Amino acid sequence: MNMANSSSIHAPWRKSGPFLWTLGLSLLLCVLTFVHAAVATRAAGEELSERRNLVARLDLTDLALFTEARYTRHPSQADLHGAFQDHPLALEHFPTGSLVPAPAGSGWPAALEPSESVLREPEWPAPAAAPGATGQGERS
Amino acid sequence: MRALLRRQRYLLDYSLSSLARRPGKHLALLLVYTLIVFLLASTLLFTQSLRREAALVLAESPELIVQRLLAGRHELMPADYLHRLGRLRGVSESYGRLWGYFYDPAVKANYTLLVPRQDPPAPGDVILGTGVARARGLGVGDYLSLRSARGEPFSFKVAALLEADTELVASDLILLGPEDFRRFFAFPADRYTDIVLRVPNPSEVRKVAEKIALALPDTRPILREEILRTYDALFGWRQGVVIVLLTGALLAFVIFAFDRAAGLSAEERREIGILKAIGWETGDVLRMKFWEGAALSLTAFLAGYLLAYVHVFFFAATLFAPVLKGWAVLYPDFSPLPFVDGLQVATLFFFTVFPYTVATIVPIWRAAITDPDQVMR
Amino acid sequence: MIRLAQVSKVFNQGRHNEVRAVRDLSLELDTRGITVFKGPSGSGKTSLLAMIGCLSRPTSGRIHLEGRLISNLPERFMTAVRRDTFGFIFQRFNLIRGLTVLENVMLPAYPLAPAPSTLRDRALDLLRQFHLAERANNQAEWLSGGEAQRTAICRALINRPRILIADEPTANLDSQLSRELLALIGDLADQGKGVLISSHDPLVFDHARVSRVVELRDGRLA
Ligand SMILES: Nc1ncnc2c1ncn2[C@@H]1O[C@H](COP(=O)(O)OP(=O)(O)O)[C@@H](O)[C@H]1O
Numbered sequence: 001m002n003m004a005n006s007s008s009i010h011a012p013w014r015k016s017g018p019f020l021w022t023l024g025l026s027l028l029l030c031v032l033t034f035v036h037a038a039v040a041t042r043a044a045g046e047e048l049s050e051r052r053n054l055v056a057r058l059d060l061t062d063l064a065l066f067t068e069a070r071y072t073r074h075p076s077q078a079d080l081h082g083a084f085q086d087h088p089l090a091l092e093h094f095p096t097g098s099l100v101p102a103p104a105g106s107g108w109p110a111a112l113e114p115s116e117s118v119l120r121e122p123e124w125p126a127p128a129a130a131p132g133a134t135g136q137g138e139r140s
Numbered sequence: 141m142r143a144l145l146r147r148q149r150y151l152l153d154y155s156l157s158s159l160a161r162r163p164g165k166h167l168a169l170l171l172v173y174t175l176i177v178f179l180l181a182s183t184l185l186f187t188q189s190l191r192r193e194a195a196l197v198l199a200e201s202p203e204l205i206v207q208r209l210l211a212g213r214h215e216l217m218p219a220d221y222l223h224r225l226g227r228l229r230g231v232s233e234s235y236g237r238l239w240g241y242f243y244d245p246a247v248k249a250n251y252t253l254l255v256p257r258q259d260p261p262a263p264g265d266v267i268l269g270t271g272v273a274r275a276r277g278l279g280v281g282d283y284l285s286l287r288s289a290r291g292e293p294f295s296f297k298v299a300a301l302l303e304a305d306t307e308l309v310a311s312d313l314i315l316l317g318p319e320d321f322r323r324f325f326a327f328p329a330d331r332y333t334d335i336v337l338r339v340p341n342p343s344e345v346r347k348v349a350e351k352i353a354l355a356l357p358d359t360r361p362i363l364r365e366e367i368l369r370t371y372d373a374l375f376g377w378r379q380g381v382v383i384v385l386l387t388g389a390l391l392a393f394v395i396f397a398f399d400r401a402a403g404l405s406a407e408e409r410r411e412i413g414i415l416k417a418i419g420w421e422t423g424d425v426l427r428m429k430f431w432e433g434a435a436l437s438l439t440a441f442l443a444g445y446l447l448a449y450v451h452v453f454f455f456a457a458t459l460f461a462p463v464l465k466g467w468a469v470l471y472p473d474f475s476p477l478p479f480v481d482g483l484q485v486a487t488l489f490f491f492t493v494f495p496y497t498v499a500t501i502v503p504i505w506r507a508a509i510t511d512p513d514q515v516m517r
Numbered sequence: 518m519i520r521l522a523q524v525s526k527v528f529n530q531g532r533h534n535e536v537r538a539v540r541d542l543s544l545e546l547d548t549r550g551i552t553v554f555k556g557p558s559g560s561g562k563t564s565l566l567a568m569i570g571c572l573s574r575p576t577s578g579r580i581h582l583e584g585r586l587i588s589n590l591p592e593r594f595m596t597a598v599r600r601d602t603f604g605f606i607f608q609r610f611n612l613i614r615g616l617t618v619l620e621n622v623m624l625p626a627y628p629l630a631p632a633p634s635t636l637r638d639r640a641l642d643l644l645r646q647f648h649l650a651e652r653a654n655n656q657a658e659w660l661s662g663g664e665a666q667r668t669a670i671c672r673a674l675i676n677r678p679r680i681l682i683a684d685e686p687t688a689n690l691d692s693q694l695s696r697e698l699l700a701l702i703g704d705l706a707d708q709g710k711g712v713l714i715s716s717h718d719p720l721v722f723d724h725a726r727v728s729r730v731v732e733l734r735d736g737r738l739a
């Protein structure tokens with residue numbers, strides 16, 4: 001057996017070194033996310049005020065996030081006690097909602113299903129029906 | 141103090157070696173944990189951003205909107221209600237709004253048609269939200285043809301597009317003049333969709349709403365604070381569902397960790413015995429295990445949070461788009477602004493790092509307090 | 518000087534499977550030279566060494582180390598005495614799997630937290646002394662029996678204890694390796710360490726350098 005001098009052992013015997021470095025770096029990045037958040041939201045001031053101005057000018061009341069159905073488009077204008085307020089499968093304000101299943105088929109509520117016959121039918125959509133935000137009439 | 145830190149670092153050394161002993165298992169554990177934190181953090185960051193955005197932007201909504209109810213259902217608002225409302229104290233201005241929905245079978249999208257109060261488009265002209273323009277492939281100068289309520293085709297000239305930055309509130313809008321609106325929908329001339337009341341003094345809004353409820357019992361006033369509350373609750377609720385689900389996952393994970401550690405293998409017991417026999421205190425063993433749990437959960441938290449931040453604010457929460465879009469065709473193309481709630485992040489930190497760490501330490505306790513002479517046999 | 522006065526160790530006291538491993542043992546031991554506890558399996562050698570080494574407490578009786586009572590200290594102080602005074606060599610080596618030889622050797626010093634470079638140099642010196650230098654970064658579980666036992670000795674020496682306790686150190690070694698081990702232990706005794714060995718291996722208690730043999734039978738001096 002020959003003598004090995006201590007410099008021949010250079011394997012990283014302390015695993016905590018790289019770990020702590022990575023940890024420190026990640027923590028720094030975490031702090032940076034807050035800095036980034038502060039800077040970015042400040043920089044977005046103009047963009048924000050553009051949206052605010054449009055909301056003020058057009059008397060808008062809702063975000064255009066849920067455009068999939070008429071009755072989801074303006075949650076704030078809807079009757080809070082209407083059925084299927086949020087989504088056909090959503091939790092309801094009232095227990096009844098959990099008993100009525102969503103319509104079968106493609107997932108589109110039947111009244112929204114566009115079909116050839118509908119396109120040919122001149123009465124559709126019936127002008128008498130209120131295009132109100134609650135819009136539950138077609139579905140009940 | 142130096143010695144104290146040095147000692148902790150030695151213990152950490154040991155914990156890491158101990159983790160590295162079964163790299164596959166611990167890497168898988170770390171991955172699953174990171175994924176859970178990532179999903180949780182993404183949900184938190186995204187909904188928090190939308191919530192703040194809604195609160196900031198919708199603060200400009202009308203203070204009071206009055207809807208008509210007929211037999212408990214939403215109805216069009218007769219124009220003379222404007223007069224019947226008369227002059228209420230505190231109301232600086234009142235006017236009827238014209239807006240409605242239109243389902244466009246051509247692209248299977250719902251539009252919101254709306255008549256601006258100030259400078260409405262000229263007859264025959266429309267101004268489009270960018271989402272509509274994108275869905276129909278239209279630019280300024282093009283013609284938008286829609287089938288009216290009576291079945292006649294209508295052609296509108298696209299006079300302008302709304303700013304791309306406003307998509308979050310205006311993606312599906314079609315702005316048009318009042319005459320066009322009424323003709324297109326066959327909308328009765330003496331009706332509005334609803335009525336807006338401007339009440340400059342916030343403390344008077346509630347009073348005004350009460351007066352309206354008395355004067356016009358067949359109407360429903362909607363307060364701006366209700367709008368804001370709706371959005372707070374809406375995102376809170378959606379966030380809540382996801383959080384509940386993911387917390388379940390987190391809990392299962394912690395139980396798994398606890399269960400695994402509770403059934404300490406003979407080998408692990410022996411290892412603890414060896415450490416104690418060669419001079420480690422019970423406290424050292426527990427601290428070492430603490431570092432093991434903390435190293436894993438801290439790494440998972442940091443990686444999960446950082447990935448979530450990048451995902452939500454640099455990649456516009458791409459993974460969530462399908463969930464939020466639902467069946468919507470007109471999904472606004474927007475990037476959430478990084479409104480980060482420090483308390484929320486701290487809460488997430490606490491709930492991801494603390495339970496797991498405790499779950500790794502507690503079962504060790506029993507093994508660590510036994511006498512070490514067992515390793516002699 | 519280690520003094521034992523009427524030391525007993527009873528396992529499962531008061532139950533049907535009660536075992537009196539050590540009974541009323543009184544003894545004085547020199548902390549220099551090599552002392553061997555000899556006796557058949559089950560005679561209480563391990564139990565006795567465990568009590569002397571502060572790994573367990575006597576059921577009754579007292580143990581003094583250099584005049585200081587060590588048999589009824591609270592856990593923390595017991596650990597401190599154990600860590601500072603004794604180095605252990607176990608029959609089954611008891612190295613920790615998955616760790617390198619170097620890490621295994623340094624383990625007993627972790628709670629004392631010496632400067633990392635000092636500790637590392639000390640460990641490497643020991644490894645070199647026991648011809649293990651190029652095994653330093655190998656995993657402990659890949660070592661041969663002799664290498665593992667020498668690693669265990671390095672580990673026992675890292676905190677520079679005054680007394681080495683070796684429980685059946687040759688039980689898992691062949692005769693050749695046993696002789697080498699005894700030579701190493703002899704060298705350590707020459708350097709001034711006290712060594713307490715338990716064994717029923719004639720190679721051990723007939724060894725030339727052994728200064729005293731204590732024979733045990735059924736937990737008593739034979
Ligand atoms: N933890 C224990 N629980 C019950 N009995 C034990 C325990 N440890 C040792 N013994 C018993 O004590 C007696 C002495 O054992 P030990 O000290 O290991 O003897 P030796 O080392 O001489 O073989 C044996 O009969 C053994 O079975």
Ligand SMILES: [Mg+2]
Nearest residue numbers: 562563684685
């Ligand atoms: Mg024994």
